[in-house]
Amino acid sequence: MVFACGASTMWARIFTPDAEIMALTAAALPILGLCELGNCPQTVACGVVRGTARPTTAANVNLGAFYVVGTPVAVGLAFYVGVGFSGLWIGLLAAQICCAGLMLYVVGTTDWDYQARRAQMLTHSGGPGPTSETIAAIDPSLLLPEGDADDNENNHQNIDNENEPLICISVT
Incomplete structure (x- = not known):
């Protein structure tokens, strides 16, 4: 943000002598700097949610x-x-503020005990694997409909499906 605000009058000179483009760049860069302030918590919170x-x-x-x-x-x-x-850049700033606020709300209202139990169930850590009762206690939506259960002894949903990754990596 400091760079964008500090270089707002000089940045365009590197690329063009056009006074109109320099004026537009000088007006937009401080707004862009503020967008980066919103981008930091938004990106971190988004990574936590994913x-x-x-x-x-x-x-x-x-x-x-x-x-x-x-x-x-x-x-x-x-x-x-x-x-x-x-105005276009202010729209981006509005989106960044909204996104950061919503992401921080989602992270702030997360039930971390539930997420810890869910992580154990998803990774099969802490034992031989979850039973249908354990899955139902954590998140009933993870149960398969009657007759669709796996043939294994624990009768639990196969969450290690290669076609459905649990973790997404994003470069922002």
């Missing part, structure tokens, strides 16, 4: 924040309110 095997939750928060909040704010400010180019 690390608890809830990539759908993380994806939904990101989609909602950027497409339901950020895009309308950006388009509204840039084209209807008349803020122009900076």
